[in-house]
Amino acid sequence: MTTPEILLTRIDNRLIHGQVATQWAKELQANTLIVANDEAAADTFRQELMNMAAPAAVKTRYVPVDEINTVLDEIGPDGKVFIIVADALDAKRLMDKSPAVKKINVGNMHMAEGKHQIATTVAVDDTDRDLFRQMKDAGAELFIQRVPRAAQENADALTK
Numbered sequence: 001m002t003t004p005e006i007l008l009t010r011i012d013n014r015l016i017h018g019q020v021a022t023q024w025a026k027e028l029q030a031n032t033l034i035v036a037n038d039e040a041a042a043d044t045f046r047q048e049l050m051n052m053a054a055p056a057a058v059k060t061r062y063v064p065v066d067e068i069n070t071v072l073d074e075i076g077p078d079g080k081v082f083i084i085v086a087d088a089l090d091a092k093r094l095m096d097k098s099p100a101v102k103k104i105n106v107g108n109m110h111m112a113e114g115k116h117q118i119a120t121t122v123a124v125d126d127t128d129r130d131l132f133r134q135m136k137d138a139g140a141e142l143f144i145q146r147v148p149r150a151a152q153e154n155a156d157a158l159t160k
Helices: 016-026 044-053 065-075 088-097 126-135
Strands: 005-012 032-036 059-063 078-083 105-108 116-119 121-124 139-142
Touching: 005 016, 005 088, 016 032, 016 078, 016 088, 016 105, 032 065, 044 059, 059 065, 065 078, 065 088, 078 088, 088 105, 088 126, 105 121, 121 126, 126 139
Parallel strands: 005 078, 005 105, 032 059, 032 078, 105 139
Antiparallel strands: 116 121
């Protein structure tokens, strides 16, 4: 079976929200948004809230990370897919499951205890840095960008 085109994978702990829906999905011309996150896939109330923010013309799917390939197969070759994950661990797991995931936008990782701010909207800890190093070593293109028309920020800080 032929899989859809994966336009971009974005790390954003908010998952689908206004910025993702109105700017990223439109800029990418995505026809399908996939939230690959185990917790969101099990939370129908949260899915309903995210569906309210999603563009009406764009399909949404909520899947556990381990089921990404099944869902990509179901979408088929006409799909223009934008995948959103919550954190670096989800992104790494996604890359491990689907070799087509190579372009990763680090968009929003909130500050929390033990994390250090490295960009406008990105805070990481040592575990995140290790995961980003593994993704980079596996061939991922990592970039930090808040919104499509904003300048990209220095992604080297993700792995150092």
